[in-house]
Amino acid sequence: MRILKSLALIAFAAATVLPAQAGDVAYPNGFRQWQHVKSMVLKPGHPLYDAVGGMHHIYANAKAEKGYKAGRFADGSVIVFDLFEAVDKDNAVAEGGRKAVVVMAKNSKQYKANDGWGYEVFDAKMKKGSLDAKGQADCHACHRAQKGQDFVFSAWRE
Numbered sequence: 418m419r420i421l422k423s424l425a426l427i428a429f430a431a432a433t434v435l436p437a438q439a440g441d442v443a444y445p446n447g448f449r450q451w452q453h454v455k456s457m458v459l460k461p462g463h464p465l466y467d468a469v470g471g472m473h474h475i476y477a478n479a480k481a482e483k484g485y486k487a488g489r490f491a492d493g494s495v496i497v498f499d500l501f502e503a504v505d506k507d508n509a510v511a512e513g514g515r516k517a518v519v520v521m522a523k524n525s526k527q528y529k530a531n532d533g534w535g536y537e538v539f540d541a542k543m544k545k546g547s548l549d550a551k552g553q554a555d556c557h558a559c560h561r562a563q564k565g566q567d568f569v570f571s572a573w574r575e
């Protein structure tokens with residue numbers, strides 16, 4: 418899958434991470450009813466364009482919403498990065514087809530190797546994850562830069 422390969426390529430070298438359990442992050446059923454955190458469009462030329470170019474919306478379940486506000490995420494927190502094509506037309510940028518559903522799930526025991534976060538990418542037709550332990554470690558290698566915010570990049574706004 419192109420998105421995974423590109424993410425792996427741009428990830429910083431994973432230092433000394435133990436392998437996480439592969440393929441064990443559940444599909445986040447019902448996430449469209451969760452709290453919307455933010456949206457963003459990554460255009461050609463952005464360093465992350467090849468991996469996650471397009472329009473994304475970030476959603477947090479109830480535990481993750483508390484985590485955003487507290488700066489620490491409890492076990493059971495799930496964050497979804499819902500990725501779409503961005504259609505730039507007639508001076509407007511609109512949502513196109515879904516590209517992937519990208520997930521982070523907190524479980525400090527199960528995902529100990531990646532500081533408590535499980536990572537997964539589900540294809541656009543949904544529900545089929547594909548990341549192995551190496552793939553998860555590659556995600557975390559970049560997210561590790563956000564250690565001060567419990568490895569999460571996006572931030573809460575009122």
Ligand code: HEC
Pocket residue numbers: 421424425427428429455456457475496497498519520521536537538552553555556557559560568569570571572
């Ligand atoms: C090279 C850096 C990098 C890599 C590699 C990376 N991410 Fe991220 N990720 C980001 C950035 C930057 C954001 C914030 C986007 C925003 O603010 O809208 C983000 C946001 C997220 C979010 C929303 C929560 C948050 O941290 O804001 C999830 C979920 C996520 N990424 C999952 C993944 C998964 C799964 C992988 C591996 C397949 C991965 N990421 C690989 C940089 C990266």
